Amino acid sequence: MSTTPTAPADAGPTPDHAAKPRRRFGVGAVLITVYAILAIGATSRAVVQMATVYPEARIPITLSAVSAVIYIVATLALILPGRAWYRIAWITISIELVGVLVVGTLSYVDTAIFTFEAQKAADGAVWSYFGIGYLYIPVVLPILGMIWLRSRRGQSTHRLSPPAEV
Amino acid sequence: MILWYAGIEVGIAAAAGVLCVILGLFGRKPGDLTMGAVVFVELLLLAQLAIAIASPFAGNSPAGSILEFYLYLIVALIIPLIAGFWALIERDRWSLVVLGIACLAIAVMVVRMNIIWTVQT
Numbered sequence: 001m002s003t004t005p006t007a008p009a010d011a012g013p014t015p016d017h018a019a020k021p022r023r024r025f026g027v028g029a030v031l032i033t034v035y036a037i038l039a040i041g042a043t044s045r046a047v048v049q050m051a052t053v054y055p056e057a058r059i060p061i062t063l064s065a066v067s068a069v070i071y072i073v074a075t076l077a078l079i080l081p082g083r084a085w086y087r088i089a090w091i092t093i094s095i096e097l098v099g100v101l102v103v104g105t106l107s108y109v110d111t112a113i114f115t116f117e118a119q120k121a122a123d124g125a126v127w128s129y130f131g132i133g134y135l136y137i138p139v140v141l142p143i144l145g146m147i148w149l150r151s152r153r154g155q156s157t158h159r160l161s162p163p164a165e166v
Numbered sequence: 167m168i169l170w171y172a173g174i175e176v177g178i179a180a181a182a183g184v185l186c187v188i189l190g191l192f193g194r195k196p197g198d199l200t201m202g203a204v205v206f207v208e209l210l211l212l213a214q215l216a217i218a219i220a221s222p223f224a225g226n227s228p229a230g231s232i233l234e235f236y237l238y239l240i241v242a243l244i245i246p247l248i249a250g251f252w253a254l255i256e257r258d259r260w261s262l263v264v265l266g267i268a269c270l271a272i273a274v275m276v277v278r279m280n281i282i283w284t285v286q287t
Binding site for chain 2: 025026027028029030033034036037040041044047048051052135
């Protein structure tokens with residue numbers, strides 16, 4: 001990384017960098033992109049499943065819909081500034097991690113619930129089998145998200161409150 | 167959907183994705199080559215849309231859900247626009263990585279689209 005995140009006052013390469021307090025996402029942009037793609041994927045998948053095969057697989061498809069909503073909120077929370085959104089980002093990403101771990105474990109242990117998904121593994125709910133249908137991205141992403149949120153802690157709070165020495 | 171055309175699409179989208187991610191990680195900003203590669207992927211997808219519309223009239227109908235197929239195709243068409251827009255407003259190395267991930271996602275989606283068209287029942 002070329003820029004130092006905690007020194008906005010020193011002579012930056014661009015003059016408007018100091019003038020405009022616009023937050024640059026940097027590597028976070030990559031995280032947000034993956035979240036956005038997953039949110040779109042989970043949402044459209046859930047919509048298709050609800051429109052076509054809902055009665056056959058109530059539980060996995062409901063989970064698909066719930067996870068789609070969580071991914072949408074998490075994506076927004078990562079983009080939008082302010083402490084409230086920062087907190088929402090933590091909450092949604094934590095739910096994601098718990099969700100993918102619980103559902104992933106359940107899908108291996110209690111196959112009766114996810115039998116429908118077992119038949120169409122790649123077509124499954126986002127969290128089934130730890131996200132196997134999504135290249136295991138769903139189980140890795142919340143961890144990367146938490147690491148990024150931790151590193152961003154100071155930036156997101158300094159506008160609303162004095163610098164927190166937590 | 168035509169198999170060899172889908173193969174070309176997947177190959178070029180994956181190559182463009184790897185190129186953008188690597189150049190981005192090496193600190194390059196989006197330039198003519200990388201933006202051009204993304205535009206090319208978008209044009210391939212537009213041709214894919216034309217093929218998908220025309221194919222059923224030539225006796226090549228999708229085996230799987232047509233709704234799901236077009237949802238993939240439309241989302242795939244929108245992704246490079248958003249990533250490209252991002253690359254124009256925030257020109258740094260990470261926006262190039264974003265462009266690369268967008269291309270890689272498209273490669274995966276075209277594979278999925280081909281599965282829906284051919285083998286899914």
